[in-house]
Amino acid sequence: MSTKLEERQKQRQDEIIIAARRCFRASGFHAASMSQIASEAKLSVGQIYRYFSNKDAIIEEMIRRIIDSRIEEMQGKTLVEGMPQALAWRQTLNEDDDALMLEMSAEATRNPQVAAMLIEAESRMFANACAHLKKQFPHLSDEHIRCCVEITAVMIEGTIYRRLTPLKVPSEQLEPLYQDILNMLFSAK
Known part of the structure; x- marks a missing residue:
């Protein structure tokens, strides 16, 4: 207490x-x-x-909280459930967190301490996503799971970045394509 x-x-x-x-x-x-x-x-x-102790300590705590929130959001859900729709329609869990993470990425290019914080946070998120996916897809090898997490991270983070520009293709056309990509990833050996 x-x-x-x-x-x-x-x-x-x-x-x-x-x-x-x-x-x-x-x-x-x-x-x-x-x-x-x-x-x-x-x-x-x-x-x-x-x-x-300094501004970097505030940034570190902010990163920790954002990653904790994202990991918590992942729990109890299947990773692929709702993802095609979220990607196609550029939906986000928290627009402020996304913007701050983009800002942190920019700061990481100037500040090696922030870069190290982001690397640690990304490693924690990656490991958690791998463990989460392994529970859902126990038949997939650990190597394949890591590949799936990397590809989905690229799609999610790319979508976060792309939210800053107007959509060039109707979401209705993108959603089944994202679904096909995910089906291919998670049905592979």
């Missing part, structure tokens, strides 16, 4: 993360400053440093 102090610390961290998300969306990770985050959170910069 957590103490009132731990609950208060968690609440304060949540407030800082919410403020940082707003600042990062508005200015980007590189341009957003700790003073902007403090102002948005209605705290002093010193108070922010009680909870996070």
Whole structure:
């Protein structure tokens, strides 16, 4: 059971993360400053440093929360269920998370620490997706499962990026093609 102090610390961290998300969306990770985050959170910069050692620590916590949310969303669902529709219609679980992950990818090109955070987060997500798929498709080899996860990750992440541009093909035409791709992936040996 957590103490009132731990609950208060968690609440304060949540407030800082919410403020940082707003600042990062508005200015980007590189341009957003700790003073902007403090102002948005209605705290002093010193108070922010009680909870996070630096901006990278805030980014790391944000990445962890986004990945935790995505892993949780994956649980209890079949990975291929609803995916053709989501890809064809460019649906997302959380538009803000998608935008922040794109922003983090851009920051990773400038900041090796953020790059390392993204690599670790992606590895965790990849391992979780492999384990999840192995339960659904136990007949597939581990190597084939890894290939399936890589291909679906490319489709999902590509779709997140493509959401920024107008759709060039009707979703009704794309959906059966995505279904065919997934059927081919998961019915292979």
